[in-house]
Amino acid sequence: xxxxxxxxxxxxxxxxxxxxxxxxxxxxxxxxxxxxxxxxxxxxxxxxxxxxxxxxxxxxxxxxxxxxxxxxxxxxxxxxxxxxxxxxxxxxxxxxxxxxxxxxxxxxxxxxxxxxxxxxxxxxxxxxxxxxxxxxxxxxxxxxxxxxxxxxxxxxxxxxxxxxxxxxxxxxxxxxxxxxxxxxxxxxxxxxxxxxxxxxxxxxxxxxxxxxxxxxxxxxxxxxxxxxxxxxxxxxxxxxxxxxxxxxxxxxxxxxxx
Amino acid sequence: xxxxxxxxxxxxxxxxxxxxxxxxxxxxxxxxxxxxxxxxxxxxxxxxxxxxxxxxxxxxxxxxxxxxxxxxxxxxxxxxxxxxxxxxxxxxxxxxxxxxxxxxxxxxxxxxxxxxxxxxxxxxxxxxxxxxxxxxxxxxxxxxxxxxxxxxxxxxxxxxxxxxxxxxxxxxxxxxxxxxxxxxxxxxxxxxxxxxxxxxxxxxxxxxxxxxxxxxxxxxxxxxxxxxxxxxxxxxxxxxxxxxxxxxxxxxxxxxxxx
Ligand SMILES: Nc1ncnc2c1ncn2[C@@H]1O[C@H](COP(=O)(O)OP(=O)(O)O)[C@@H](O)[C@H]1O
Ligand SMILES: [Mg+2]
Numbered sequence: 001x002x003x004x005x006x007x008x009x010x011x012x013x014x015x016x017x018x019x020x021x022x023x024x025x026x027x028x029x030x031x032x033x034x035x036x037x038x039x040x041x042x043x044x045x046x047x048x049x050x051x052x053x054x055x056x057x058x059x060x061x062x063x064x065x066x067x068x069x070x071x072x073x074x075x076x077x078x079x080x081x082x083x084x085x086x087x088x089x090x091x092x093x094x095x096x097x098x099x100x101x102x103x104x105x106x107x108x109x110x111x112x113x114x115x116x117x118x119x120x121x122x123x124x125x126x127x128x129x130x131x132x133x134x135x136x137x138x139x140x141x142x143x144x145x146x147x148x149x150x151x152x153x154x155x156x157x158x159x160x161x162x163x164x165x166x167x168x169x170x171x172x173x174x175x176x177x178x179x180x181x182x183x184x185x186x187x188x189x190x191x192x193x194x195x196x197x198x199x200x201x202x203x204x205x206x207x208x209x210x211x212x213x214x215x216x217x218x219x220x221x222x223x224x225x226x227x228x229x230x231x232x233x234x235x236x237x238x239x240x241x242x243x244x245x246x247x248x249x250x251x252x253x254x255x256x257x258x
Numbered sequence: 259x260x261x262x263x264x265x266x267x268x269x270x271x272x273x274x275x276x277x278x279x280x281x282x283x284x285x286x287x288x289x290x291x292x293x294x295x296x297x298x299x300x301x302x303x304x305x306x307x308x309x310x311x312x313x314x315x316x317x318x319x320x321x322x323x324x325x326x327x328x329x330x331x332x333x334x335x336x337x338x339x340x341x342x343x344x345x346x347x348x349x350x351x352x353x354x355x356x357x358x359x360x361x362x363x364x365x366x367x368x369x370x371x372x373x374x375x376x377x378x379x380x381x382x383x384x385x386x387x388x389x390x391x392x393x394x395x396x397x398x399x400x401x402x403x404x405x406x407x408x409x410x411x412x413x414x415x416x417x418x419x420x421x422x423x424x425x426x427x428x429x430x431x432x433x434x435x436x437x438x439x440x441x442x443x444x445x446x447x448x449x450x451x452x453x454x455x456x457x458x459x460x461x462x463x464x465x466x467x468x469x470x471x472x473x474x475x476x477x478x479x480x481x482x483x484x485x486x487x488x489x490x491x492x493x494x495x496x497x498x499x500x501x502x503x504x505x506x507x508x509x510x511x512x513x514x515x516x517x
Contacts, residue, residue, distance in 0.1 A: 147344045150314045155361040156334040165361065169348045246348045246389050 066125025074133025121193030128189035132181035140174025266320035279470035298466030337406030
């Protein structure tokens with residue numbers, strides 16, 4: 001039997017899902033405002049393309065800014081935590097405490113503080129996405145084996161050499177795990193922010209479409225949003241493949257793939 | 259001339275239930291250029307001793323001097339081959355060897371030919387670009403040896419470097435190691451639990467007893483070099499291994515008749 005190429009699996013699953021969707025509408029006789037057909041979603045995608053594309057772009061900017069902030073702050077904080085023990089004791093409980101606060105509940109406050117513009121959305125995207133970044137980076141930076149540290153010190157390595165040549169590369173697999181979780185959380189964060197109050201962006205389009213019972217347009221927006229999330233995720237996965245070719249997770253994939 | 263002077267060095271580890279004595283006070287002098295094996299059963303404190311010697315862990319008592327200087331922080335004019343190869347998984351063979359040069363801030367261009375020579379000497383030419391996970395256990399240990407030698411250190415510490423290897427690879431590496439040492443005799447502290455490996459390689463065999471470990475005998479090995487693998491079938495070689503085995507039996511490390 002000829003082997004299925006890698007990309008064929010998700011595509012097949014996607015096609016099956018769409019077929020199932022279409023069939024269930026016919027079988028159960030669902031109304032278009034309850035569940036629109038795939039065809040009508042496609043039509044909405046074409047008909048409202050300009051509006052949808054603009055909204056996607058606007059939201060993408062918020063996602064990328066929030067994500068970038070979470071990467072910078074997250075890795076920075078992780079480095080500080082690993083380098084300076086007291087900071088871990090002081091900050092970890094606060095971090096966890098902040099993480100379990102439902103961001104949706106306090107999001108309206110951000111709008112009060114920061115207005116309706118980009119800032120509150122970026123902040124919420126950041127808040128949702130930076131926790132996995134910190135936690136994973138801390139775990140990664142701690143993963144270094146004692147033997148490697150002995151080796152480093154036997155060579156007279158300086159603190160910065162130990163960090164950049166030993167700890168950081170060793171942490172890359174965990175950092176990438178953090179990046180993947182973080183980028184998907186940033187997508188959610190941006191939309192949550194826009195739901196609270198926005199005059200632009202995909203969150204607003206979804207709200208308006210929902211209010212007008214334009215379910216097909218709502219779905220078209222969701223499709224675009226998913227596409228953005230998947231694209232961001234795939235970019236990180238591709239980078240990961242290049243950067244940590246040496247790691248077990250990648251090796252297993254290679255061996256399965258070959 | 260003596261390079262290493264250990265006086266009453268001991269180690270107790272702090273553990274959850276208090277303290278555990280890993281090494282009773284040991285004293286030892288090693289001359290420059292000597293190949294010395296530390297031979298003892300598992301858990302007798304050999305690795306602990308090596309880490310203390312390198313200044314990588316603290317002592318609980320005693321003093322260690324290398325080249326007249328007290329070891330109170332890592333002594334760096336050395337190369338270490340660890341029990342576990344400790345290659346960096348993200349660097350290929352050549353760049354793992356060159357790591358030593360980079361970290362020490364020496365000129366890579368100047369050492370590159372030497373790295374390639376060393377890799378050829380241990381049969382790793384052609385594998386320079388491979389990552390550690392693409393190598394066999396023996397190849398990884400060979401790469402680790404090259405990394406420990408590239409900067410021409412004054413002292414070479416080897417902690418059961420061939421312990422995880424099959425008997426054939428081990429024999430080969432013993433011969434290769436002797437050859438490299440003869441080409442450039444540095445001071446070597448070679449840790450092993452193999453009697454024949456210790457006798458084959460060493461000028462002196464230091465025997466340890468376990469729990470907590472201490473030095474119990476110091477045996478000079480007077481066999482001409484270079485020693486071929488077949489030296490192990492000679493009566494002189496057999497006399498040394500017999501003597502060592504006899505001592506271990508006497509101390510209860512080996513049960514009588516076990517050998
Ligand atoms: N980091 C440590 N903490 C507590 N005990 C240790 C530690 N390292 C070694 N030991 C104990 O010290 C003793 C000697 O260990 P080690 O030096 O590794 O022996 P060897 O290398 O001869 O097998 C053992 O009983 C071991 O369990
Ligand atoms: Mg050991």
